[in-house]
Amino acid sequence: MNSLDGSIAIVTGAGRGIGFAVARDLASRGACVVGVGSSRQVEDSVARLPGSDHLAVRADLSDQDAARHVVDRVVTERGTPQILVNSAGISKVGPASEVPSEDWRAVMDVNLGGTFFMAREAARTMIEAGYGRIVNLGSQAGVVGLEDHATYCASKAAVSGLTRVLAAEWGPQGITVNTVSPTIVATDMGAMAWSGAKGDDARSRIPAGRFADPEEVAAMVGYVVSPEAGMVNGADLLIDGGYSNV
Numbered sequence: 001m002n003s004l005d006g007s008i009a010i011v012t013g014a015g016r017g018i019g020f021a022v023a024r025d026l027a028s029r030g031a032c033v034v035g036v037g038s039s040r041q042v043e044d045s046v047a048r049l050p051g052s053d054h055l056a057v058r059a060d061l062s063d064q065d066a067a068r069h070v071v072d073r074v075v076t077e078r079g080t081p082q083i084l085v086n087s088a089g090i091s092k093v094g095p096a097s098e099v100p101s102e103d104w105r106a107v108m109d110v111n112l113g114g115t116f117f118m119a120r121e122a123a124r125t126m127i128e129a130g131y132g133r134i135v136n137l138g139s140q141a142g143v144v145g146l147e148d149h150a151t152y153c154a155s156k157a158a159v160s161g162l163t164r165v166l167a168a169e170w171g172p173q174g175i176t177v178n179t180v181s182p183t184i185v186a187t188d189m190g191a192m193a194w195s196g197a198k199g200d201d202a203r204s205r206i207p208a209g210r211f212a213d214p215e216e217v218a219a220m221v222g223y224v225v226s227p228e229a230g231m232v233n234g235a236d237l238l239i240d241g242g243y244s245n246v
Helices: 015-029 042-048 064-078 102-130 150-173 188-193 196-205 214-224
Strands: 008-012 032-037 055-058 082-085 132-137 175-182 236-239
Touching: 008 015, 015 032, 015 042, 015 082, 015 132, 015 188, 015 196, 015 214, 032 042, 032 064, 032 102, 032 175, 032 188, 055 064, 064 102, 082 102, 102 150, 102 175, 132 150, 150 175, 196 236, 214 236
Parallel strands: 008 032, 008 082, 032 055, 082 132, 132 175, 175 236
Antiparallel strands: none
């Protein structure tokens, strides 16, 4: 995959899972990575990235002001970002009829609100530069219905809709905005949530017969943020082994 030497890439949720896999992939291509996370884990993870001059920023993206503080710090300490990957996300599961209001708000504040506000703040600097690549992590849950995942499915469907709007508005200014939507991913969190018979049943519904690897998601993100992907805009790129086509 093509080099990202000289690029500054913000990756939210970089402390673990998909976000860390993306951060590691971009760093291996020469990008200066700014890893954003809500706990100290992001600092440890960024310290493990290949290369040097990376930056770890702790932020609670459910706070609307956090995005502005993150981007301001990036611009001040590293420069104008060319890449933003919104990977931070949470899930609260349970029957729709029993979802507490606070769970609904928490999932929407991070998965949708955090994605929008980070994109908005990053885009303001990208518009001035006339170039940018934004990738929002969606999910097959934004395309199909999953029992006990009302808040998560709703938030990810909204992310896909938001992406299309941002692509339409910012495309003329040199910025592409796309969604990468994986099936269940074989991260530590995924293994815990989809273990035993529940996981076996989920795998049986995927024509590929397995869950996705974090590195497979990172590879797709790596292409979409490359300079060569300038005509990929407003797309929802599914990595689900054919699940949504069955």
